[in-house]
Amino acid sequence: MKKKVFILALIILVVGFGTYKYIYQDHRDIASEEANFTTTVQDIFTSFTDNDSLANAKYLDKTVALRGKISNIDVANKIITVDEKLSARFAGKLPENIKAQDSINLKGRLVGFDDLLEEIQMDQCTVVE
Numbered sequence: 001m002k003k004k005v006f007i008l009a010l011i012i013l014v015v016g017f018g019t020y021k022y023i024y025q026d027h028r029d030i031a032s033e034e035a036n037f038t039t040t041v042q043d044i045f046t047s048f049t050d051n052d053s054l055a056n057a058k059y060l061d062k063t064v065a066l067r068g069k070i071s072n073i074d075v076a077n078k079i080i081t082v083d084e085k086l087s088a089r090f091a092g093k094l095p096e097n098i099k100a101q102d103s104i105n106l107k108g109r110l111v112g113f114d115d116l117l118e119e120i121q122m123d124q125c126t127v128v129e
Helices: 002-023 041-050 052-059
Strands: 037-040 063-074 079-082 086-090 103-114 119-127
Touching: 037 041, 041 052, 041 063, 041 086, 041 119, 052 103, 079 103, 086 103
Parallel strands: 037 063, 086 119
Antiparallel strands: 063 079, 063 103, 079 086, 103 119
16 A cells, blocks of 8 residues: 555656646747848848738747848847837847947847737847857
8 A cells, every 4th residue: 555655656746847847947048049040121021011920930939030220229128120120129238339220130039020010029139240
């Protein structure tokens, strides 16, 4: 009887530990990930305006490297706008050497497309040299 209780307790412990490890996985480190796609802001924007559901299936929650020209910089919120079509939120503080109208290469996680603002959303962005 004691052996059965011990085995049952061991099984519950193993299943509980496995469930805990599955639920509380480490967060993704986008900066160290390899980009799934490398393209321009205009190409991704065209993909979303042509077929939103197909573009969501292809790009959503993927690491994407994009290039374009900086339109606006919001230092307080750590957001830059690229080609007036991409809103990129940085994980850390903004690089100090960027300014409006500079060309930039970004890597980040594509969060989605805002139909109302017609803007692509990215977060956890870093500048790629």
